[in-house]
Every structure is written in structure tokens, then in C-alpha cells.
Amino acid sequence: MKTFNLKLQPRINTHGFVPTAANVQKMDMNIASAANINISHLGVQYRTQEALRDVNCTVRPGRLTGVFGPNGAGKSTLIKAMLGLVPLSSGNVLYQGKPLVQQLEKVAYVPQRSQIDWTYPATVWDVVMMGRVKKTGLFQRFSTVSRKVAQSALERVGMDAYKNRPIGQLSGGQQQRVFLARALTQEAEIFCFDEPLVGIDQKTQTVIFDVFHELAQARKIVLVVNHDLGESIQHFDDLILLNREIIATGDRVSVLTEDNLYRAYSGKVMYFSGAAA
Numbered sequence: 378m379k380t381f382n383l384k385l386q387p388r389i390n391t392h393g394f395v396p397t398a399a400n401v402q403k404m405d406m407n408i409a410s411a412a413n414i415n416i417s418h419l420g421v422q423y424r425t426q427e428a429l430r431d432v433n434c435t436v437r438p439g440r441l442t443g444v445f446g447p448n449g450a451g452k453s454t455l456i457k458a459m460l461g462l463v464p465l466s467s468g469n470v471l472y473q474g475k476p477l478v479q480q481l482e483k484v485a486y487v488p489q490r491s492q493i494d495w496t497y498p499a500t501v502w503d504v505v506m507m508g509r510v511k512k513t514g515l516f517q518r519f520s521t522v523s524r525k526v527a528q529s530a531l532e533r534v535g536m537d538a539y540k541n542r543p544i545g546q547l548s549g550g551q552q553q554r555v556f557l558a559r560a561l562t563q564e565a566e567i568f569c570f571d572e573p574l575v576g577i578d579q580k581t582q583t584v585i586f587d588v589f590h591e592l593a594q595a596r597k598i599v600l601v602v603n604h605d606l607g608e609s610i611q612h613f614d615d616l617i618l619l620n621r622e623i624i625a626t627g628d629r630v631s632v633l634t635e636d637n638l639y640r641a642y643s644g645k646v647m648y649f650s651g652a653a654a
């Protein structure tokens with residue numbers, strides 16, 4: 378049985394936002410009027426297996442949202458279904474009132490490491506510039522603006538010095554930072570990351586969460602699949618707790634209850650209620 382020490386502290390904040398009750402209320406009012414992703418009655422069936430059943434939830438801009446749940450809970454499937462990468466057996470996903478799949482130019486998606494071909498002969502710069510292809514058009518020359526955006530994204534994630542390296546020669550953390558830079562160059566409204574924290578070093582984790590918080594503060598939608606119930610969970614504002622169906626969804630503190638965790642992980646997680654204070 379795994380044990381996790383889940384101290385429900387205020388979200389770690391490195392950008393000067395003081396989470397007083399008044400500030401949070403102001404933020405919540407803004408959020409209520411902003412554009413959400415609304416997922417309604419979403420189901421996914423893989424041949425004989427029902428991966429997701431009747432998923433209903435909202436993903437809000439301005440909030441760092443984590444998708445949590447045990448192995449095989451359907452976390453990756455949820456993101457793929459939202460982006461039209463696997464077919465829905467029921468339901469819909471709307472953004473600003475319209476199907477999200479009709480607005481994929483607004484989305485930056487970084488899949489799981491295992492789904493990326495790291496032997497592909499591309500340099501760090503090539504990979505980051507790929508983030509500009511949708512804006513520039515295939516086979517068109519990249520503009521000066523595009524190059525500046527890519528350069529600034531590389532610098533933001535601390536990978537500027539590796540620009541000419543083949544992507545396959547980098548460490549796991551460096552590769553993840555390059556893919557984060559590529560997502561940034563897309564200048565998207567919606568950012569989806571599937572397990573970006575797997576196999577990375579502490580420095581990369583810090584950079585990644587700093588960038589996530591910056592995106593959220595810029596009122597982007599930031600959705601992150603994660604399975605680690607350790608300390609890093611405190612970075613998230615909202616959680617979607619899944620196990621083939623929604624167990625709980627909403628702000629982090631309301632989702633992280635003993636009962637919800639027990640139901641999601643079938644009793645395989647011991648929750649220290651004393652640590653919630």
C-alpha cells in the first residue's frame with residue numbers, strides 16, 4: 378500500500394499573487410465569466426473495453442488543472458478524446474460554445490514521452506520551430522517574428538545553449554523542456570500536457586511549474602495529466618480525479634478528501650487526514 382503525505386497548503390506561488398480571500402474571490406468571479414472547456418457525458422470505448430464513462434467536468438482558464446487517477450484510469454484517453462485523437466462513443470467537448478475539435482489551432486499538446494520518436498533526426502531548434510508550422514503554413518519560410526518567439530521560448534526554459542543539439546542526445550528533463558518550448562511557440566489558448574513530470578530532474582520540474590503558473594496567470598487553459606500524488610500536487614489549483622469515470626472535480630482542496638482518494642485508488646492509498654490542516 379502506498380502512503381502519501383498530502384498537506385493541503387496554499388498553492389505554491391512564485392509570481393507575487395497573494396491568495397487572500399478577496400483576491401481569490403475576485404479571481405473566481407473573473408473565471409466564472411471566462412471561456413471554459415465543457416466536457417459533457419463523454420464516453421470512450423476501445424474495442425471491448427470501456428475506457429471512460431459519462432465524464433462531465435469543466436476546465437477553467439486561469440487555473441492550473443491536474444488530471445489524476447491510478448494507472449489505466451483513462452487520464453491520457455481523456456485528453457486524446459478532447460482533442461479528437463480517439464473517437465467518442467458519447468458526449469461532447471465544447472470550448473467557447475463550439476466543438477473543441479473544430480478549433481485545434483488554439484491547442485498546444487505535448488504527448489507522453491513514450492509516444493515521441495526520440496531517434497527522429499531533428500535538432501532542438503527544429504523541434505521548437507515545429508510549433509510555428511500551423512501559424513506559418515507548411516513549406517513556408519518562418520518569419521522573423523516566429524524566430525523571435527521560438528528563441529524566447531527556448532531561453533524561457535533554459536535550453537538556448539542546446540539549440541543545435543540533436544533532440545535524441547538530450548536527457549529526459551532537457552527533452553521535456555524543449556517540448557515545453559515548442560508548446561510555448563504555438564502561442565495557444567489551451568495547453569495540454571500528458572505526464573510531463575515523468576523522469577525529470579528537479580531543475581526541470583521547477584521550470585515546468587513556473588511556466589505552467591505563468592500560463593495560468595495569462596488566463597490560458599492549462600491541463601496536465603499527472604499520476605504523482607506527492608508534494609507536486611500542491612501546485613495545482615483544480616483537479617479532475619478519474620477512475621474510468623469522474624470521482625471528483627473542482628478546486629484542489631475540495632477534491633483531495635480521504636473518501637475521494639479511497640474511491641479513486643480502490644483503497645490503495647492511505648491518506649493522512651491529520652496532514653490536511
Ligand SMILES: Nc1ncnc2c1ncn2[C@@H]1O[C@H](COP(=O)(O)OP(=O)(O)OP(=O)(O)O)[C@@H](O)[C@H]1O
Nearest residue numbers: 423426428446447448449450451452453454455604
Ligand atoms: N489504443 C488503445 N486500445 C485499446 N485499449 C487502450 C488503448 N489506449 C488505452 N487503452 C486502455 O484504456 C485504459 C485507459 O488507458 P489510459 O492510457 O487512458 O490510462 P491512464 O490513466 O493514462 O494510464 P497510465 O497512468 O498508466 O498512463 C487502459 O486500460 C488501457 O490499457
